[in-house]
Amino acid sequence: DAKTTQPPSMDCAEGRAANLPCNHSTISGNEYVYWYRQIHSQGPQYIIHGLKNNETNEMASLIITEDRKSSTLILPHATLRDTAVYYCIVRVALGTSYDKVIFGPGTSLSVIP
């Protein structure tokens, strides 16, 4: 599976857009980009995923570059409740090997009042 690189921490002002980058330069053509977040002491929460097109749902938008080597998760209007660790992972479709699933350290996002 492709390895991902994320900045260890970021700050964002409340009400502003939070843009969280992720590099996955070794991504393969059949690997999807997934984003999860983990609010302190809670289980991780799925946010969004995509293959090559930009995606949007009620939580966030995912922008994937044309060469698919990087992506950005956008929280359009960050609130204090968005303070969490955000994980970017790349995976092939279910049914393939799970034994090397690695969430990595993620990006710790702090939303500041």
Added chain:
Amino acid sequence: DAGITQSPRYKITETGRQVTLMCHQTWSHSYMFWYRQDLGHGLRLIYYSAAADITDKGEVPDGYVVSRSKTENFPLTLESATRSQTSVYFCASSEPRGHSSYEQYFGPGTRLTVT
């Protein structure tokens, strides 16, 4: 909508004791997973199951046993607990949806302390 639940939420046990952590999901998802989360290591997969009676090892399976006799339950047993198994344990479930299927739903976690 109960979703995915774990019990107990907190557990303190002694070295050498057997401990079972329970996981129950109400969505009838095919796949279920057990992770542990330690400071400095992120989430690590212990075991997973693709369906009832089908289980496979993840990244860190040593010292753990799983079973899945029913789709909705996926218990994790520590046969002889060690201090290194002190951790927060998360259960998750997932259901393949066409072309992409790594959308996992996590339980609230069990905080286990082995003394």
